[in-house]
Amino acid sequence: MKSRTGRWVAALLAGACAASADTNGVEALRAEVKGRGWIAFAARTEAGDLDLFVCRPDGSAKRNLTRTPEWNEGLPRFSPDGGRLLFRRIPRKETFDNNHHGAQGVLLLARSDGSDAKPLGAAGEFPWGTWSPDGRQILCLAPKGFSIVQLDTLATVRSFPRKGFFQQPAWSPDGGVIVGVANSFGESWSVARMDLASGESAAISTTDSCTPDWFPGGTDAIYSWRRPGQKGYGWTQLWRTAGAGTPPQLVYAEEGRHVYGGHVSPDAKYVLFTGNGVEDGDPANGGSPMGLMRLADAPVIGGESPAFRSLHPKAGRGPVLALPSGWEPCWTFSEAPGKP
């Protein structure tokens, strides 16, 4: 039998070993987020098609929601209450185009555990359909303009000009503003916002900006930006801003990864993103691990990334969780997705 002193020494050594094994705080972050709801994302199956999956925010308990080898599914979005899921489905022989996938195939509505999936229309209908803050409507974006559709009747209740917006719209949690990717604000595409009451719009990030989404409070937006001035083609980075007049802030960047698909946790403490070595998400292949980090740790620069570190010398190194490979992650604190 060990003495009391011996047990203390053993405990201290075990603690020291655990601490050294988690020098960058990854395990602590993993434990911190594990019980905070579920993440939905699209990922390639062993059969080669794209299905929808859920996992815990630490990457555990991964489960296939759709299991449809004859189809590819993508662009999952939990309803604001976490009870339902919108996503798009295309024939397996087709490939999602990450600048057009919101208009590809059929928009479906399911319970957030993947059950009871029903198409809302025919292929191409309800393009870029995305949730209203109350979950009763969807916002759509087509060449003729924006439209707001009542989900229970599928009736269009309002239409208005798109003013150069062309992809990836998201409706603010307070219901007042749309953020999306738009022409009309520079020589190439920008992330811009449109006030729903007045129709006034303004860019919040010009030049090669995309995949915007809202913070839960509805004041800040997160988006991807391939910052000009990089060597060669450059790498796309994750940024946030509160809009006009507010300096944008770097969230995450890594030389060798194009960071897209930023999605903020419901409590605004964490952010999910994708980080593919190939531009545009590489949707025809296997994808790359998604990432998760604390927003309080931002800015974070991953890897060696010497050029990025010289521009952001105070940026930290993490921790960043490596999650399963996937695209378009979204997060709910609801437990409903975990109930098969």
Add this chain to the structure above:
Amino acid sequence: MNDRIALIGLSLLLAACGARDRNDGADAQVRSLGTVEVTARLVEVPEGAVFHRDLYDYATILKYEVVAVHRGAVAAGATIFVGHYDPWKPRAEAADKRVQGIGGTVRRFRAGDLHRMALETPMDDVFMGGIVDKYFGKREGPAYWAVWTNEAN
């Protein structure tokens, strides 16, 4: 006698060659598609306006001077701005699953070339995607969408 026959033959040959060189760019598509049809000269190809991208499909805005108006309300001599989809591709290969119904005989865009085009306006009603516009802030009015773009001279 033989000299006269040879002279007539040579004249006919030269006339045929001349006829083959003249090309008004008209074909069934350019004469029927869109709501506007013009022959116009491409003023320039701004740096960075036309580039090959494997992963993105975009349109680029190019500047033209209208030489002749065949259909629609455009003034001869006017400057117009025209959006071309995936301009690094020959027009006959530019249509894809996302943007259908475009085409033409132009293989590449060169400053000074004459194009006969079937156009639609406003461009935003037809095309929803990324646009490279090197004339941003320097032009007024809506851009036209190039439906069919044929070489002319």
